[in-house]
Amino acid sequence: QQQVRQSPQSLTVWEGETAILNCSYEDSTFNYFPWYQQFPGEGPALLISISSVSDKKEDGRFTIFFNKREKKLSLHITDSQPGDSATYFCAASVRTGGADRLTFGKGTQLIIQP
Amino acid sequence: GALVYQYPRRTICKSGTSMRMECQAVGFQATSVAWYRQSPQKTFELIALSTVNSAIKYEQNFTQEKFPISHPNLSFSSMTVLNAYLEDRGLYLCGASLRAEQFFGPGTRLTVL
Numbered sequence: 001q002q003q004v005r006q007s008p009q010s011l012t013v014w015e016g017e018t019a020i021l022n023c024s025y026e027d028s029t030f031n032y033f034p035w036y037q038q039f040p041g042e043g044p045a046l047l048i049s050i051s052s053v054s055d056k057k058e059d060g061r062f063t064i065f066f067n068k069r070e071k072k073l074s075l076h077i078t079d080s081q082p083g084d085s086a087t088y089f090c091a092a093s094v095r096t097g098g099a100d101r102l103t104f105g106k107g108t109q110l111i112i113q114p
Numbered sequence: 115g116a117l118v119y120q121y122p123r124r125t126i127c128k129s130g131t132s133m134r135m136e137c138q139a140v141g142f143q144a145t146s147v148a149w150y151r152q153s154p155q156k157t158f159e160l161i162a163l164s165t166v167n168s169a170i171k172y173e174q175n176f177t178q179e180k181f182p183i184s185h186p187n188l189s190f191s192s193m194t195v196l197n198a199y200l201e202d203r204g205l206y207l208c209g210a211s212l213r214a215e216q217f218f219g220p221g222t223r224l225t226v227l
Binding site for chain 1: 118120146148155156157158160163205207209211214215216217218219220221
């Protein structure tokens with residue numbers, strides 16, 4: 001059973017538009033949700049994260065909206081730039097203060113058309 | 115910022131041989147290190163979770179006999195893929211945690227011939 005699901009698998013938006021990437025999860029004990037950005041040939045880079053006590057987290061053009069009741073979250077990228085073209089992974093973990101075991105979704109490939 | 119180095123970036127080995135990969139956290143002391151494998155389809159599999167002074171915990175389908183890990187200090191970890199076969203190919207990622215945020219290195223891409 002897939003614990004973390006992402007949609008769509010692929011998304012194309014025009015430069016300047018807002019890209020919306022969706023994520024949902026099964027395990028209600030998950031309390032920490034990082035998003036990673038990965039370019040071809042590179043490792044995933046931590047982009048932004050949110051804990052389950054918040055419903056929104058903003059960092060520049062990137063915003064996470066979190067709905068704990070529905071076990072859903074979304075990443076909004078405003079004013080999309082061609083340089084934002086990458087694969088975005090939603091991950092989840094149970095933050096215990098010890099070792100972190102991340103469960104990843106399968107990713108959304110984002111293409112920004114100039 | 116938190117940097118994680120991995121070496122080598124790419125490696126090719128013959129089927130049945132072994133290769134060792136290294137991970138180093140620079141600029142911070144990692145509280146734990148997780149090793150993942152990312153498949154060519156980009157899905158992640160957690161191999162094992164390692165904290166200094168604690169036993170390394172392997173996930174289902176991964177064993178110490180196949181993927182021995184050394185984590186001698188808070189900055190360095192190494193993992194060996196023993197007796198590699200085609201199904202072991204992929205991008206091996208090291209994630210070092212700092213205050214519960216996990217930072218990844220660029221990965222070691224393993225090709226098995």
